[in-house]
Amino acid sequence: MKKQFYGILAGAALCLGAQAIAAVIPAPVNTFIGTQDDGNTFPGASAPFGMLQVSPIGEHYAGWHYTDPKIRGFGHFFLSGAGCWEQGGQLSVLPVTGSIGPGGAFDTSKAGSFDHKRYASEYTHDGEVGDAGYFKVRLTSYGGITAETTALTRAAAERYTFAPGTAQGHILVNLGQANERHSVVGSSLRVVDDHSVEGKIVTRSFCGGAQYATWFRMEFDRPFAAHGIWNENGGTPGSRQPSLQGDSRPHGAWFTFDVKDKQAVTAISAISHVDADGARRNLRADAYAQGAPRSFDSMREQAQQAWQKELKSVDIEGADQNQRTVFYTALYHALLQPLTGNDIDGRYRGYDDRIHSAGNATYYEFFSLWDTYRAQNQLIALLRPERARDIADSVLKIREQGGWLPRWGYANFESNVMTGDPVTPFLVDLWRYGALKGREQQAYAALRENAFGVPPFGSRSEGRAGNPSYLAKGYVQYDLSFRAKGMDVDPHHGGSATMEYAQADGALAYMAEALGKKADAALLRQRAGNWRNVWDSAAKDQPLGFQGFPRARTADGQWYTELDGSYTPRAEHGFHEGTAWQYQWLVQQDVGGMVKAMGGREQAARRLDAFFAYDALGADPFQAVRKEWVMGAYNYYNQFRYNPNNEPDLHAPWMYTLVGQPWKTSAVLRAAETLFSNAPNGVTGNDDLGTMSAWYVFSALGIYPSTPGSGRFLLHEPKFAMAEVDLGNGKQLLIEKEAPAGAAAALPSFATQLSWNGRPHDKVWLDWEQLQRGGQLRMQLSTDPAAARWGSSPASVPPDAN
Numbered sequence: 001m002k003k004q005f006y007g008i009l010a011g012a013a014l015c016l017g018a019q020a021i022a023a024v025i026p027a028p029v030n031t032f033i034g035t036q037d038d039g040n041t042f043p044g045a046s047a048p049f050g051m052l053q054v055s056p057i058g059e060h061y062a063g064w065h066y067t068d069p070k071i072r073g074f075g076h077f078f079l080s081g082a083g084c085w086e087q088g089g090q091l092s093v094l095p096v097t098g099s100i101g102p103g104g105a106f107d108t109s110k111a112g113s114f115d116h117k118r119y120a121s122e123y124t125h126d127g128e129v130g131d132a133g134y135f136k137v138r139l140t141s142y143g144g145i146t147a148e149t150t151a152l153t154r155a156a157a158e159r160y161t162f163a164p165g166t167a168q169g170h171i172l173v174n175l176g177q178a179n180e181r182h183s184v185v186g187s188s189l190r191v192v193d194d195h196s197v198e199g200k201i202v203t204r205s206f207c208g209g210a211q212y213a214t215w216f217r218m219e220f221d222r223p224f225a226a227h228g229i230w231n232e233n234g235g236t237p238g239s240r241q242p243s244l245q246g247d248s249r250p251h252g253a254w255f256t257f258d259v260k261d262k263q264a265v266t267a268i269s270a271i272s273h274v275d276a277d278g279a280r281r282n283l284r285a286d287a288y289a290q291g292a293p294r295s296f297d298s299m300r301e302q303a304q305q306a307w308q309k310e311l312k313s314v315d316i317e318g319a320d321q322n323q324r325t326v327f328y329t330a331l332y333h334a335l336l337q338p339l340t341g342n343d344i345d346g347r348y349r350g351y352d353d354r355i356h357s358a359g360n361a362t363y364y365e366f367f368s369l370w371d372t373y374r375a376q377n378q379l380i381a382l383l384r385p386e387r388a389r390d391i392a393d394s395v396l397k398i399r400e401q402g403g404w405l406p407r408w409g410y411a412n413f414e415s416n417v418m419t420g421d422p423v424t425p426f427l428v429d430l431w432r433y434g435a436l437k438g439r440e441q442q443a444y445a446a447l448r449e450n451a452f453g454v455p456p457f458g459s460r461s462e463g464r465a466g467n468p469s470y471l472a473k474g475y476v477q478y479d480l481s482f483r484a485k486g487m488d489v490d491p492h493h494g495g496s497a498t499m500e501y502a503q504a505d506g507a508l509a510y511m512a513e514a515l516g517k518k519a520d521a522a523l524l525r526q527r528a529g530n531w532r533n534v535w536d537s538a539a540k541d542q543p544l545g546f547q548g549f550p551r552a553r554t555a556d557g558q559w560y561t562e563l564d565g566s567y568t569p570r571a572e573h574g575f576h577e578g579t580a581w582q583y584q585w586l587v588q589q590d591v592g593g594m595v596k597a598m599g600g601r602e603q604a605a606r607r608l609d610a611f612f613a614y615d616a617l618g619a620d621p622f623q624a625v626r627k628e629w630v631m632g633a634y635n636y637y638n639q640f641r642y643n644p645n646n647e648p649d650l651h652a653p654w655m656y657t658l659v660g661q662p663w664k665t666s667a668v669l670r671a672a673e674t675l676f677s678n679a680p681n682g683v684t685g686n687d688d689l690g691t692m693s694a695w696y697v698f699s700a701l702g703i704y705p706s707t708p709g710s711g712r713f714l715l716h717e718p719k720f721a722m723a724e725v726d727l728g729n730g731k732q733l734l735i736e737k738e739a740p741a742g743a744a745a746a747l748p749s750f751a752t753q754l755s756w757n758g759r760p761h762d763k764v765w766l767d768w769e770q771l772q773r774g775g776q777l778r779m780q781l782s783t784d785p786a787a788a789r790w791g792s793s794p795a796s797v798p799p800d801a802n
Helices: 276-288 298-313 321-334 374-381 387-401 423-432 442-453 465-475 491-513 520-529 532-536 586-596 600-614 615-617 620-629 651-656 661-674 691-703 768-772
Strands: 005-010 012-014 052-055 074-075 091-098 123-131 134-139 145-151 157-160 170-176 183-193 196-204 213-220 228-230 234-237 244-246 252-258 262-273 313-317 348-349 354-357 408-410 535-540 545-549 703-705 714-715 722-726 732-738 748-755 766-769 776-784
Touching: 005 145, 012 196, 052 134, 052 145, 052 157, 052 244, 091 145, 091 157, 134 298, 145 298, 157 170, 157 276, 157 298, 170 228, 170 262, 170 722, 183 228, 183 252, 196 276, 213 276, 228 244, 262 276, 262 600, 298 321, 313 321, 313 691, 374 387, 374 423, 374 691, 387 423, 387 442, 423 442, 423 491, 442 491, 465 491, 491 520, 491 532, 491 545, 491 586, 532 535, 532 586, 586 600, 600 615, 600 651, 600 661, 615 620, 615 661, 620 661, 651 661, 651 714, 691 703, 691 722, 714 768
Parallel strands: 732 776
Antiparallel strands: 005 012, 052 074, 074 091, 091 170, 123 134, 134 145, 145 157, 157 262, 170 252, 183 196, 183 244, 196 213, 213 262, 228 234, 228 252, 313 722, 348 354, 535 545, 703 714, 714 766, 722 732, 748 776
C-alpha cells in the first residue's frame, strides 16, 4: 500500500501524487499523523474545538488505525488521542451499491446483512487527503466511491461521489453500531420526509463509563428514491414509523438515490447533547445560508478558513517541509479539544442532567485533566486567552451543577478515569494566567473543598479519594482492595497519588497566598512536602546503585514489599502508569528538596544521565531514543528509563535545567523530537487530547510551563531559527536563535547567552506577565561545550514553591 500525505502551503498544494485542491491554508497539516501505533488520533474533519467530527471507522478500539483493512462507515464524533476504548464513531454512515431486498446484496430477510463488519468497504490510501477541516478517501468496493468530509463547529457535510455509470447508490445510516468498543445501548430513528432523518443514540462510553445521549439530524441535498429501516428482524422497505431499538441490537436506515445524471450525494448533519431541537438549530446555524442548505464546498472553505486563523497563531522559519508539517499538525491536534458542548442557542446539558444556558460564552466538554494539565492547558491559555476563560468557567460549572470538580469529565458525567488531583494544577494555572478574573473566590472555594475533603458517598465523583489517609498521615495508602467508583481510584496507586496531591497542594498554595488566605497557604506549603512521606531513602536500584526513591506505603505505614520482602524502584506497584524511576521527578514544587534527597546537584545530574541514557543520546540520538527509552504506548511497567509516551515524566527533561545543566535539556528535547514525524506513527504514545502534541509545540518553541501555579515558563534552545507567536491579546512573542556560523545541523549546540528585549537575561525562566507583554527572546549558541555558561548558576534557577 503506497503511503501518501497531503498538506496545503502558501496557496499551493503540496501533493505527493494527487491533484491539488482549491481551498488553501497557510500551514501544512497531515491528519494521518498519529493514526498508527496507538497515537489514537483520527484523520477525518473537525473544526477547532468542534462539537462533532466526521472520520472513518475501522476495527481499532479507538475508532481508526492507519492499517485498518476496511472502512465500516464515517462516524460523527471522535476524541483525538485518548488511551481508553469507547471513544466515538457514533452515527456511522457509508455509501454502497447493490440490490437491497430479499435475497439481495443487502438481504432484508437477514439482519446480518446490515452489520457494518460485513458491509465494510475496502479503500486505498492513494489519493487520500487529510487536511485541517477536510478529508478525502476513495472506497474501492461497490464500484469505487469517493468520500469527502468537512466540519464546522456544530455541523458537518459529507459528499459521496459514485463511479460513472452507476444507476443507483445507497447511503446506509447505522445507529446500532459505533466503533469496535463503543457500545450503543439504545437508539431511536425517524424518517422525517423525503430527504431528512433524525434520531437519538444512547451509548455507554469511555472505560466503561455512564450512559449519555446524542441527538442528530441529517439532510440530503435531494430527495431519495426509496428507503427502509432495519432492525434485528431484518429490513422493512418504505417504513416511516418511528423506530426504537435497544440492547445493542441492529438498527439503521438506508436511502436510495438515482445517480445516473448526478453522481454525487451530499449530506449535511448536526448533533446535540441537549435534544432534537438542538440538533435542528445547530444544523440551521452552521449548514444553512439564506434559508437554504449550503454546498459542501462552501462549508469546506469556511472550515479551512477557521483553521487558517488558528494556525496563524504561530509562524515559524528555518524549518523544512516535513518539520513544518509536524509542527503545524501538532498545533492542530492541540486545538481540537476540549469540545464545544453548548448548542447554538447556548443550551447545554449539565452534570445534573438538567438544561442550562452558557449565555454568550462557550461551554466546553471532555476534560482529560490528568493529561492536559501538564502542557495542553497552558498552550491554549497562551494562544487563546478568551477560550481559556470559557474553559475555566466550564470546569466551575461542572462543580456547580455536578457537586464536585472533575477528574476526567466525559460529556456530562465524571468517568473517574486516572488518579491524583489534576483539576487543581489545571485550574490554578488558569487562575495564574488571568482566566478566572472575577471568579477567584468561587474557584478557590471549590478547589479548597476538593483539597480538604472527599465527595459524599452518593456522588459519582471520587475527588481525592485518598484524602482521609493523606490528611491524617501525610500519604495516600496503597490499597488495591479500596472500593472504586470507576476504573481507577487513588489508593490503587498510593505512591503516585501522594506525589500528585503534594504537587497540587503546592500549586494551590500560590493561589491561597495571593488571595490573602495566609493560614491555608502555610498549611498547603507544608503539605506540598508530603512527597517526602513516600520517599524511601534506603530504596536502592541494585543494577545502577542509585539510592533513595519514592515508594508506596500500606495503610499501616509500612513500605510496600513483594512477597519475598524485596523491592525495586523499577516495578510499577503503587504508581499509576509508571514506576518510581519515572515518578521521582514529579516534585516540581520542591526541586531543591528533591535534589537534596538524591544527594546533591551532581548526583541528581548523574541520575538524570542514567534516566535518559544521555551518553547514548550523544552518540546517536535517533537510534538511542528508539532503543533505550520506553517505546510501547502502554509499556509502563518494570522500566527505569524516560517514557516519552506518557505524561508522568513529560517535564523531566527540564530537570537538567533546574540542576544547572540546561544544555542537556536541549539535547534531550532534540532527541525526543525525532519521535514526532510526518508519518502515521509520528506521535509518540497516545496523543491524549492534544497533550503530547502541545508538549512538542512548546519543545520546538523554546519555552515550557514550569511548576503549576507559579506562572513560570522555563527557557531552552528553540528548534527553529525563528518563531513569532500571536498571544491573542494584541501582543507578539518573537523567539529566535543565533547559531554559530557554518555550524552543521547535526552538531550539538550550547547556549552562551540569552537576551530578553535586547537585555541579557541570566534566569532560566520568564514569568507569565513578561510573556503577556510580548517581546523578543533571543538565544546565542556555540558548538563549544566549554562555552555553555548560560543558566548554569544556582542563582539562575527559580525558587521552590515551599
